[in-house]
Amino acid sequence: MFNVVIVRYGEIGTKSRQTRRWFESILMNNIREALVSEGIGFKKVEAKHGRILVKTNKARDAVDVLGRVFGIVSLSPAMEVDAELEKINRTALKLFRRKKRELGLERPRFRVTGRRITKEFPLKSPEVQAKVGEYILENEESEVNLHEYDIEIGVELMEGKAYVFVDKIYAWGGLPIGTQGKVVALLSGGIDSPVAAFLMMKRGVEVIPVHIYMGEKTLEKVRRIWNQLKKYNYGGKGELIVVKPKERERIIEKLREMKKEKYTCVFCKYMMVKHADRVAREFGAKGIVMGDSLGQVASQTLENMYIVSQATDLPIYRPLIGMDKEEIVSIAKKIGTFELSTLPEDEIPFIPKHPVIRGSWEEFRKIYKAVFGEEPRKRQC
Amino acid sequence: MFNVVIVRYGEIGTKSRQTRRWFESILMNNIREALVSEGIGFKKVEAKHGRILVKTNKARDAVDVLGRVFGIVSLSPAMEVDAELEKINRTALKLFRRKKRELGLERPRFRVTGRRITKEFPLKSPEVQAKVGEYILENEESEVNLHEYDIEIGVELMEGKAYVFVDKIYAWGGLPIGTQGKVVALLSGGIDSPVAAFLMMKRGVEVIPVHIYMGEKTLEKVRRIWNQLKKYNYGGKGELIVVKPKERERIIEKLREMKKEKYTCVFCKYMMVKHADRVAREFGAKGIVMGDSLGQVASQTLENMYIVSQATDLPIYRPLIGMDKEEIVSIAKKIGTFELSTLPEDEIPFIPKHPVIRGSWEEFRKIYKAVFGEEPRKRQC
Known part of the structure; x- marks a missing residue:
C-alpha cells in the first residue's frame, strides 16, 4: 500500500547551506546503511526540499528501523501519487478508512493539512485541504475538527507528485552519526x-x-x-x-x-x-x-x-x-x-x-x- | 486546615546510615532556609522514619516553596491528628469533600492507602484502609476503585499520630544543595x-x-x-x-x-x-x-x-x-x-x-x- 517514507529532520535545517548538504548526505548514507543491514529493500533515498524520501514498498518495516537513526525527528509512511485532485482524494480516502478501522471509531473527527512545497499544482494549500476534506465527508461517516481530531490527513505536494499520509511517528532527533567525530x-x-x-x-x-x-x-x-x-x-x-x-x-x-x-x-x-x-x-x-x-x-x-x-x-x-x-x-x-x-x-x-x-x-x-x-x-x- | 507538610526524599535513602543522617540534616537546613527567606512561618522541621515533617499552618504556601528545594521527591499538605479511628475518619472525610468540590465530580472514584510506620496503632494498614473507605462511602456519594481513582486518601500512622492527605505534589528530586561541594x-x-x-x-x-x-x-x-x-x-x-x-x-x-x-x-x-x-x-x-x-x-x-x-x-x-x-x-x-x-x-x-x-x-x-x-x-x- 505505502510506497514511500517521508523522513523529517530537525536541527540540520538551521545550519548554513553547505553544512546542511553535508549533514543530509551523511543522514542519507546512515539511512541506506540501516535499511541494507536490516534487509529492507528500497528503490531510492533522496533529499528533496528539506525532507528525505525513501522509496520502498516496505514502508512500515522501514519506519521501525529508521526510528533508530539519529538526526531523524519524525517519519510518515506515505503514498506517492501523481498530483491530480482525483487521485489525491481517492488515496486520502483509502488511508482514512484504514486508519478509522485501526482506531475502531464510528465517526472520527479529522482534519486535512496540505502543504504545497513546489508551486506547480494549481490549488493552494487551503483549497487542497477543503477539497480533500469535502471528499472524505461525502464518502465516510466523519466530521471535521481542526483542533481536536482523531485523524490528521497530510498532503504534501512537490514536483508533480502528492504524498498522502495519516501517521507521523516521532524518532529520537539528535544529529546523524558521523557528523561530530x-x-x-x-x-x-x-x-x-x-x-x-x-x-x-x-x-x-x-x-x-x-x-x-x-x-x-x-x-x-x-x-x-x-x-x-x-x-x-x-x-x-x-x-x-x-x-x-x-x-x-x-x-x-x-x-x-x-x-x-x-x-x-x-x-x-x-x-x-x-x-x-x-x-x-x-x-x-x-x-x-x-x-x-x-x-x-x-x-x-x-x-x-x-x-x-x-x-x-x-x-x-x-x-x-x-x-x-x-x-x-x-x-x-x-x-x-x-x-x-x-x-x-x-x-x-x-x-x-x-x-x-x-x-x-x-x-x-x-x-x-x-x-x-x-x-x-x-x-x- | 492543614497543619503539616510531609516531605519525601529519594536517593538519600539508599546511602549508609551515617551519610543519610548528614544528608537529612542538610536537607532540613535547606528547607528551613527556604521557608524563612520566603516569610512562611513554621513551628518545626523534623526527620521521622525516612520522611521530613514540616509543622506549619501555611502548608499550601510551604508546598509551593519546597517544590523548589532539591532533594525532595514529593510533598503532601496533610492534617496531623491523634491516631484514633474516629478522628482519622472525620479528617479523611473533610479532605475528601474538599477535593471532591475542587475536582467538581458527582461521584468520585477513590481509594485509601494506609501505612502503619510505627506499630502502636491497633489496626493494620489494610484494616485502616477498609475502615476509612467504609466511612467515606457511608457519608459521601462515591465509589471505591483501587486501580482507576480520582482521589487517593493517604493515611500514615506513626508515634501516636495520624497524617491524612489527598494530594501528592511531585518536586524536582536530585540531592540537597551543599552535599556535593x-x-x-x-x-x-x-x-x-x-x-x-x-x-x-x-x-x-x-x-x-x-x-x-x-x-x-x-x-x-x-x-x-x-x-x-x-x-x-x-x-x-x-x-x-x-x-x-x-x-x-x-x-x-x-x-x-x-x-x-x-x-x-x-x-x-x-x-x-x-x-x-x-x-x-x-x-x-x-x-x-x-x-x-x-x-x-x-x-x-x-x-x-x-x-x-x-x-x-x-x-x-x-x-x-x-x-x-x-x-x-x-x-x-x-x-x-x-x-x-x-x-x-x-x-x-x-x-x-x-x-x-x-x-x-x-x-x-x-x-x-x-x-x-x-x-x-x-x-x-
Missing part, C-alpha cells in the same frame, strides 16, 4: 555507561566502545549491551575493544601494603581513563565518555572525578552528570539496555568496604608513585 | 548556560555563577537570569561574580593582524574558562560548568571543546552535552529562565563570519603565543 566510551556493564554512550551517539558522535576486562561473565554482559546499542549505531563502525589491564594485581597488592585500600575505586577508574586515553589516541578520538552522575556512588564526588580526570588531556564527557538515577533508568529501559545491565557479573573481590569519598590529589599522587615509581601525569596549570 | 558556572545570557547550572544545582552542587562582561545590557540580563535561578538555590550562597576581561581588545587586534579572526570564538571561550578557573581556585570550587551541547553551534565541536578544555586542570561539566536544543528549551521554560534568555543583549562586534569549526591545537598555540608571548598551558600527557 569520534569519542571513546567506557562500558562497565552497569546501567549508566550504556546510557551515556547512547546520548553521545544521539548527538552524532561515532562511539568507540572500550571495556576494561573484569572477568568472562561481565565481558559477555558488556558484549550483549554493545550489541543492543549497535541497533542505534547506523553510520558508526565501532567494535567492542577489550583491554586486559596487566597492572591490576600490583596496584591492589600495593594499596593493601600501604593500607590505602580505600583508594582502590578511584585508582581503578583513573587507570580505566588512562587505557581509554591510549585507545582514543590510536583511533583519533577526541574525548572520553563516562556514565558518572554526581553523588550517585562514592566514586562520583567532585573530588574523585577531579583525580580521575587527570589521567587524560582529552575532555571527559559526562552526559548523565545532572540526572537522577530514575531518569537514567528510564532511558535505559527505552533503549533496551536496562535488562541487560541487570544480568549477573563477575564478583570483584577487591572492592573496599569504605571507599574514599573525597579523595585527595596529594595522597593519590603518593600512592601512584609508590606503585609505578613515577609521578602521575597531571595537567600543568 | 562547589563548582563555578559560566553564565553567558543565552538559553543553555542557566539550564546547565540548574542541573548541577539539582544534583546537590553549590554553584558559583561567573559572568564574563560583554556590556551593560547583557549583564543586566544575566543578573535577572541568576535571580531566577536563585529561587532554586536554597542552601547555596552564590552571588554573581562579574569578570571584566582586560585582554580582549589586544586579542581581537592580534587575531585581525594575523588574519585569524575565525579563532575569535574559541579564543574567547578559552579565556572564559581561564577566568572561571581562577575564580574556582579562589573559592575552592572543584569544577566548571558549561552549557555546551554537541554540534549545536560552531564552537561546540569535539575539536573546539578540546582546545577550550586545556585552559584548566579542573573537570569541565557539560550536563547538556547529550541533549537536543528542544529538550534544553523545554527545561529552560519550566525553570523560568527561557523568557529572560531571549531579552536583548549587547551586540558583539567581533564575531567572525566564519568561525573555525574544527580548530587545531597547534594553530591555537601559535596564536596564543603571538598574543601573550608565552605558550598556553596544556595538560601534560
Whole structure:
C-alpha cells in the first residue's frame, strides 16, 4: 500500500547551506546503511526540499528501523501519487478508512493539512485541504475538527507528485552519526555507561566502545549491551575493544601494603581513563565518555572525578552528570539496555568496604608513585 | 486546615546510615532556609522514619516553596491528628469533600492507602484502609476503585499520630544543595548556560555563577537570569561574580593582524574558562560548568571543546552535552529562565563570519603565543 517514507529532520535545517548538504548526505548514507543491514529493500533515498524520501514498498518495516537513526525527528509512511485532485482524494480516502478501522471509531473527527512545497499544482494549500476534506465527508461517516481530531490527513505536494499520509511517528532527533567525530566510551556493564554512550551517539558522535576486562561473565554482559546499542549505531563502525589491564594485581597488592585500600575505586577508574586515553589516541578520538552522575556512588564526588580526570588531556564527557538515577533508568529501559545491565557479573573481590569519598590529589599522587615509581601525569596549570 | 507538610526524599535513602543522617540534616537546613527567606512561618522541621515533617499552618504556601528545594521527591499538605479511628475518619472525610468540590465530580472514584510506620496503632494498614473507605462511602456519594481513582486518601500512622492527605505534589528530586561541594558556572545570557547550572544545582552542587562582561545590557540580563535561578538555590550562597576581561581588545587586534579572526570564538571561550578557573581556585570550587551541547553551534565541536578544555586542570561539566536544543528549551521554560534568555543583549562586534569549526591545537598555540608571548598551558600527557 505505502510506497514511500517521508523522513523529517530537525536541527540540520538551521545550519548554513553547505553544512546542511553535508549533514543530509551523511543522514542519507546512515539511512541506506540501516535499511541494507536490516534487509529492507528500497528503490531510492533522496533529499528533496528539506525532507528525505525513501522509496520502498516496505514502508512500515522501514519506519521501525529508521526510528533508530539519529538526526531523524519524525517519519510518515506515505503514498506517492501523481498530483491530480482525483487521485489525491481517492488515496486520502483509502488511508482514512484504514486508519478509522485501526482506531475502531464510528465517526472520527479529522482534519486535512496540505502543504504545497513546489508551486506547480494549481490549488493552494487551503483549497487542497477543503477539497480533500469535502471528499472524505461525502464518502465516510466523519466530521471535521481542526483542533481536536482523531485523524490528521497530510498532503504534501512537490514536483508533480502528492504524498498522502495519516501517521507521523516521532524518532529520537539528535544529529546523524558521523557528523561530530569520534569519542571513546567506557562500558562497565552497569546501567549508566550504556546510557551515556547512547546520548553521545544521539548527538552524532561515532562511539568507540572500550571495556576494561573484569572477568568472562561481565565481558559477555558488556558484549550483549554493545550489541543492543549497535541497533542505534547506523553510520558508526565501532567494535567492542577489550583491554586486559596487566597492572591490576600490583596496584591492589600495593594499596593493601600501604593500607590505602580505600583508594582502590578511584585508582581503578583513573587507570580505566588512562587505557581509554591510549585507545582514543590510536583511533583519533577526541574525548572520553563516562556514565558518572554526581553523588550517585562514592566514586562520583567532585573530588574523585577531579583525580580521575587527570589521567587524560582529552575532555571527559559526562552526559548523565545532572540526572537522577530514575531518569537514567528510564532511558535505559527505552533503549533496551536496562535488562541487560541487570544480568549477573563477575564478583570483584577487591572492592573496599569504605571507599574514599573525597579523595585527595596529594595522597593519590603518593600512592601512584609508590606503585609505578613515577609521578602521575597531571595537567600543568 | 492543614497543619503539616510531609516531605519525601529519594536517593538519600539508599546511602549508609551515617551519610543519610548528614544528608537529612542538610536537607532540613535547606528547607528551613527556604521557608524563612520566603516569610512562611513554621513551628518545626523534623526527620521521622525516612520522611521530613514540616509543622506549619501555611502548608499550601510551604508546598509551593519546597517544590523548589532539591532533594525532595514529593510533598503532601496533610492534617496531623491523634491516631484514633474516629478522628482519622472525620479528617479523611473533610479532605475528601474538599477535593471532591475542587475536582467538581458527582461521584468520585477513590481509594485509601494506609501505612502503619510505627506499630502502636491497633489496626493494620489494610484494616485502616477498609475502615476509612467504609466511612467515606457511608457519608459521601462515591465509589471505591483501587486501580482507576480520582482521589487517593493517604493515611500514615506513626508515634501516636495520624497524617491524612489527598494530594501528592511531585518536586524536582536530585540531592540537597551543599552535599556535593562547589563548582563555578559560566553564565553567558543565552538559553543553555542557566539550564546547565540548574542541573548541577539539582544534583546537590553549590554553584558559583561567573559572568564574563560583554556590556551593560547583557549583564543586566544575566543578573535577572541568576535571580531566577536563585529561587532554586536554597542552601547555596552564590552571588554573581562579574569578570571584566582586560585582554580582549589586544586579542581581537592580534587575531585581525594575523588574519585569524575565525579563532575569535574559541579564543574567547578559552579565556572564559581561564577566568572561571581562577575564580574556582579562589573559592575552592572543584569544577566548571558549561552549557555546551554537541554540534549545536560552531564552537561546540569535539575539536573546539578540546582546545577550550586545556585552559584548566579542573573537570569541565557539560550536563547538556547529550541533549537536543528542544529538550534544553523545554527545561529552560519550566525553570523560568527561557523568557529572560531571549531579552536583548549587547551586540558583539567581533564575531567572525566564519568561525573555525574544527580548530587545531597547534594553530591555537601559535596564536596564543603571538598574543601573550608565552605558550598556553596544556595538560601534560
